[in-house]
Amino acid sequence: MHNLNLKSKLFVLSTLPMIVIFILSTMILVEIFNKKQNIELTKKHIDNAVIISKFVHLLQLERGLSIELAVDEKSDKKERLTFVKQELEELLKNSTIDSNITLLNQCIEEKNSLDVGSLTINEIEEFYSLKISMLLDIINTIPNSINNLQDRNYIQAYTHLAVMKESLGKTRAILNKSFVKKEFQDDDFVKIRGFLNIYRMAQKRFESTLFKDRDFFYFYKKSLEEDRIKETFEIISFILNNPNNTKVDNLSYVWFEKVTHAIDTLKKVENELFANVKILLEKKQESNFYEMILVLMFLIISTVVIIFQAIIIIREILTSTNSLESNLSKSTSLLEQYKSAVDESAIVSKTDKDGIITYVNEKFCKINGYSESELLGKTHSVVNHPDMPKELFADLWQTIKCLKQPWIGEIKNLKKDGSAYWAKTFIKPILDANGSVIEFIAIRTDITQIVKQKIIFEKIAQTDALTNYANRYKLNSDIDEKHNLSIALFNIDGFRELNDFYGHAFGDCIIKSVADKIYNFISKDERLFFYRLQGDEFALLATEYERDSFIYKCRDILLLIKEDLTIENENIVLSCSCGIAFEDKTSLLPKADMALKIAKQENSDFVVYSDSINLNGKYENNIKCTKKLATALQNKKIVTFYQPIVNNLDLKYEKYESLIRMIDEDGSIISPYFFLDIAKKTKKYFDITKIVIAQSFEMFKDKDVEFSVNLSIMDVLEPKIHDYILMMLEKYDIGSKVVFEIVESEYIENFQTVKNFIDEVKRYGCKIAIDDFGTGYSNFEYLIKLKADYLKIDGSLIKNIDTDENAFLVVSTIVEFSKKLGMKTIAEFVENEAIFKIVKELEIDYSQGYYFSAPREKLVGY
Structure with missing residues (x-):
């Protein structure tokens, strides 16, 4: 059924144009047919009007002749009257009108039965005038039944013309009577003036109706300009103006002929009018005929063409319908499956x-x-x-x-x-x-x-894993979201030493304890927010806090941290540095960090950031130093100095330490303290390491002494430095003279990589020294795993060994421990004889310091 409906719809769509054209053509044909009927009806009305007009004209003439005979039986008009009556009967006999034939017959019968001799002149006049008026009334109804405006105007013009004729006819009858009787009544003059006014009014209406038809109007004007017509109206005017003049009697013999000629002239105009109407109607009939033929031909041709096209279209439609319906069925099935898939998922x-x-x-x-x-x-x-x-x-x-x-x-x-x-x-x-x-x-x-899961992940991302408090990511997010901020950064003093001495697990307990202390202290204040940033650093963010109140709050936290802390039965005393900032949020954290660094440098409990403590001056110096370092590297002004290491038993200069220096533009010697950190930040550090290695290997290649080169953990972990060292050991083949000093103050995270490096260089005969031992991450476990040959005791312990009993005890412990491990010890910062004596008493193997020699560009004591 669905398929049948589709084909039916397609068929209807294909035949729709033919149906539309057929309907439109039918409507046009109906219109043309209606127009044809209107023309035929109008023609019939015109024919009726022509017959009635002729009948009225003969009645008007008969009225005039009858009145004259009634007045004067001896008148010579009897034969003419008889002729007029015969014409009336002949007209009636040949008439084709149906609706008015009874009226005309009745009019003839009444007229024939009229005994003129027994009637007065007025009665005769009234009889004829009544019949003429009845006939004119019939003509007056004809325009209303004509649809075409032009045709209607012609018939309307005829009615005005009929009124003109009737006015002259009545005037003819009255004056004809007066001339025969040779007397004029006042009442007759009144009537004549009335008829004359009616004539003129009808004349104006006639002229205004057909003014646009120039040809006919010209004919009409020319017809009325004849002399006899003008004379007719001159006679009327003369009589009206001179009723008692004797000349009036002389006009009686010409009056009837003059006025009859005028009426006949109007009749000619009337005939011409009807002739024009008939010609116009014939043209319309001809045009109507051709229109009908044209529409019929168009309809037939269109029907043939559309039927032919429809047959082709229907054939194509019917041949492709099955394919369309198949595709539609498949599409509907797929659509239902898609809908089912969406609903299920x-x-x-x-x-x-x-x-x-x-x-x-x-x-x-x-x-x-x-x-x-x-x-x-x-x-x-x-x-x-x-x-x-x-x-x-x-x-x-x-x-x-x-x-x-x-x-x-x-x-x-x-x-x-x-x-x-x-x-x-x-x-x-x-x-x-x-x-x-x-x-x-x-x-x-x-x-x-x-x-x-997203909420969990966001919480994890914003939470410190060790303390479960908010982290740096959360701090940055809160700074972006919150307003009217102030911040304090806290950093535990000396935490590296505690972590190294007691181990990482113990250090983690310290961090958690300090974090809990701070959080418990501020947790009830909704305007304060606590974070652990990294390592031993914490942050306190405040919103809508008064400056002084926030500073006092930070002081209280610092005092809280200084209280004794017991962890794993160990009593720990802590101190903390704090940097505070009240800047806009874009620079809040960096400036608090700057204040914290100043507090660390100045050994202050806390520092509040202000422009006066800005590190820009330091940064400016760093920039200048960076430029100097770049210039020195370019001009080969980075040189190696050598400081001797003396055997404490025989005071021989058995070893030398290679130390880097920079020669300034003015020739002054600059310590690495001022440019090594800059070198690390500007990626020049490894260039300096290579320079020290190259110059040292070249210096000691032919000398029978050991020399040591300092390597940071950065150097050891850098693949390029690692490969460079192996390449130099291969090239110079002096591995037995080389001692690599690894700086112990740096925490070794990738311990295995460092150990692998040591094992590798030892295969070349190199020795290992642990530098700055006794500070930083001092861990005796390192010494066992690294299998160092020398242990260099940090100078901060040696330089105070003669005055600080604790330093003496620590150094003596280190020496005793190293001897048990079979390592030689070297004392740094031996500045005077008193220190040297104590070093010897402690049985330290070697001494290095200004007591023997400052670092020199050339070897001292060799």
Whole structure:
């Protein structure tokens, strides 16, 4: 049935143009046929008017002759009267009008039965005038039955012309009577003046009606300008103005002929008028005929062409319908499957343009806990969660209803049981052909688990793993979101030594304890927020806090940290440095960090940032130093100095340490203290390491003494330096003379890599020394694992060994421990004889310091 309907529709569509053309053509033919009938009807009316006009004209003439005979029986008009009556009967006999034949016959019968001799002149006049008036009334009704304006104007003009003729006819009868009787009544003059006015009025109407028909109007004017017509009106005028003049009697013999000629002239005009109307009607009939033929031909040709085209179209339609229907069936099947797939995998609902729910699928009902009947006819407010901001829904409706664009977003919904779920929602407006919204469809995906995981991940991302307090990421986020901020950074003093001495687990306990102390102290103040940034550094962020109140709060925290702390039965005393800033949020954290660095440098409890303590001056010096370093490297002004290491038993200069120096532009010697940090920041550090290695290997290649080169953990871990050292050891083959001093003050994170390096260079005969031992990350476990050959005791312990009993005890412990491990010891910073004596008493193997020699560009004591 579906297929049949489709074919039927296609057939109707293909034949529709033919039907439209047939209807239009039929309408035009009907119009032409109606026009033809109107023309024929008009022609019939004109024929009737012509016959009645002739009849009226003969009656008018008979009226004049009858009145004259009634006045004067001896008149010579009897034969003429008889002739006129015969013409009337002949006219009636040949007349073709049906509706008025009875009236004319009646008129003839009444006229023939009229005994003129027994009637007065007035009665005769009234009889004829009445019959003429009745006939003229019939003519007056003809224009109203004619549709065409031009035809109607012609007939209307004729009625005016008939009035003119009748006025002259009545005037002829009255004056004819007066001339025969040779007396003029006052009443007759009144009538004549009235008829004359009627004539002139009808004449004006006649002329105004046919003024536009120039040819006929010219004929009419020319006809009325004849002398006899002018004489007729001159006679009337003369009689009206001179009723008692004797000359009036002389006019009686010419009057009847003059006025009859005038009336006959008007009759000629009338005949011409009818002739024009007939010619016009004949042209219209001819035009109407050709129009009908043209429309019929067009209809026949169009019908043939359209039938031919329809046959072709229908044939093509019918041959392709099966394919279309097959594709339609497949598309419908696919569409149903797509709909089924969406319904099975997504939460779907539809609403009308006002947001009233018109459809929900099973998953929508299931996840929300409502039945379909409970949802249909409602709005989605029944499942909207109150937590969702109103602005989101305002934006949603603005997008889908006003902009008519799809909206995508995440919406929290409320189930019937009060629980909530999150849905990724796609809402699309459905438009009609005019682009107006007719409904909305919403497709949702349950993302509740994703949102929960996102919340967990965000919390993890913003939480410090060790302390479970907020971290640096959270701090940066809060600085962006909050206003009127102040901040304090706290850093535990000497934490590196504690961490190294007691181990990392113990250090972690310290960090957690300090974090708990600070948080518990400020947790009840809603304007304060606590963070652990990294290592032993913490931050306190404040909003809407008075400057002095915040500083006092920070002082209280510093005092709190200084209180004794017991961890794993160890009593720990801590101190802390603090940097405080009250700047705008864009520079708040950097300037607090700057204040913290100043506090560290100046050994102050806290420093509040101000422009007066700005490190820009230092940075400016760093920039200058960077330029100097670059220049020195370019000009080969980075040189190696050598300081001897003396055997404490025989005071021989058995070893030398290679120390880097920079020669300034003025020739002054600059210590590495002033440029090594800059070198690390500007990536020139490894260039300097290579220079020290190259110059040292070249200096000692032919000398029978050991020399040591300092390597930082950075150097050891850098692959390029590692390869360069191996290359130099291969090239110079003096590995047995080389001692690599590894700086112990740096924490070794990648311990295995360092150990691998040591094992590798020892295969070349090199020795290892641990530099600056006794400070920083002093860890005896390192000594065992690294298998060092020398232990260089840090100069900060040696230089105070003669005055500081604790330093003496620490150094003696280190020496005793190293002897048990079979390592030689070297004392740095041996500045005077008193220190040297104590060093010897402690049985330290070697001494290095200004007591023997400062670093020199050339070897001292060799």
